[in-house]
Amino acid sequence: MTDAETAWAAGLFEGEGCICLMPETTRWGGNRRRPWVALSISSTDRDVLERFHMIVGVGGVTFHHRGARPHHKPCWAWHLSARDKVEALLSSFMPWLGQRRRAKAQEALALLAEQRQIRKCEYCGGSFESYHGFQRFCCKKHQEKAWYEQSKASGDRTAYSRSHYLRNREAYLERSRKQHARDKASQIA
Ligand SMILES: [Zn+2]
Numbered sequence: 001m002t003d004a005e006t007a008w009a010a011g012l013f014e015g016e017g018c019i020c021l022m023p024e025t026t027r028w029g030g031n032r033r034r035p036w037v038a039l040s041i042s043s044t045d046r047d048v049l050e051r052f053h054m055i056v057g058v059g060g061v062t063f064h065h066r067g068a069r070p071h072h073k074p075c076w077a078w079h080l081s082a083r084d085k086v087e088a089l090l091s092s093f094m095p096w097l098g099q100r101r102r103a104k105a106q107e108a109l110a111l112l113a114e115q116r117q118i119r120k121c122e123y124c125g126g127s128f129e130s131y132h133g134f135q136r137f138c139c140k141k142h143q144e145k146a147w148y149e150q151s152k153a154s155g156d157r158t159a160y161s162r163s164h165y166l167r168n169r170e171a172y173l174e175r176s177r178k179q180h181a182r183d184k185a186s187q188i189a
Contacts, residue, residue, distance in 0.1 A: 006096065010092075012052055019105060021111060036083060039079065039080045040077055041078045042076070044073040044074065052078055058080055062079070062184075063075075083115070087112050112131065147162050151163060
């Protein structure tokens with residue numbers, strides 16, 4: 001990003017964007033998600049969002065909704081919630097944000113910084129930095145290995161299917177991406 005590009009992106013974000021501080025949630029099945037920060041911009045101009053996306057290089061642009069009434073224009077949204085990327089992006093926008101937005105951004109950065117902590121991997125014993133208080137392994141590989149060994153030891157199918165999922169993760173993701181693209185295409189049509 002050049003300074004001019006960052007300034008343009010920060011300006012768009014200041015005018016149209018949203019910093020949402022999300023509370024901790026518990027999803028069905030017991031997955032907990034620690035407090036997180038969601039950044040988003042909604043617009044009916046897809047090209048503006050695509051340009052923003054190209055400049056910042058993170059997050060994604062999705063088709064938002066078609067609008068409740070026939071005269072509503074289709075709406076697009078850029079959004080980002082990966083904690084490390086949110087931190088980096090907000091920090092780079094900081095000099096260009098107005099006073100009110102800057103205060104909100106600082107609040108978000110403080111929330112993220114508070115969660116970042118050094119943890120010990122339960123598989124290899126190495127230390128790693130994480131935003132997730134529940135994260136037990138330094139990487140997917142070690143998580144997979146630990147689950148696999150656990151499933152072999154206990155005969156627990158849940159742990160086994162998790163490790164199976166992780167080993168075939170790329171294939172699963174590719175399949176869901178294709179399905180997503182098909183869904184999107186049928187939405188637009
Ligand atoms: Zn490890």
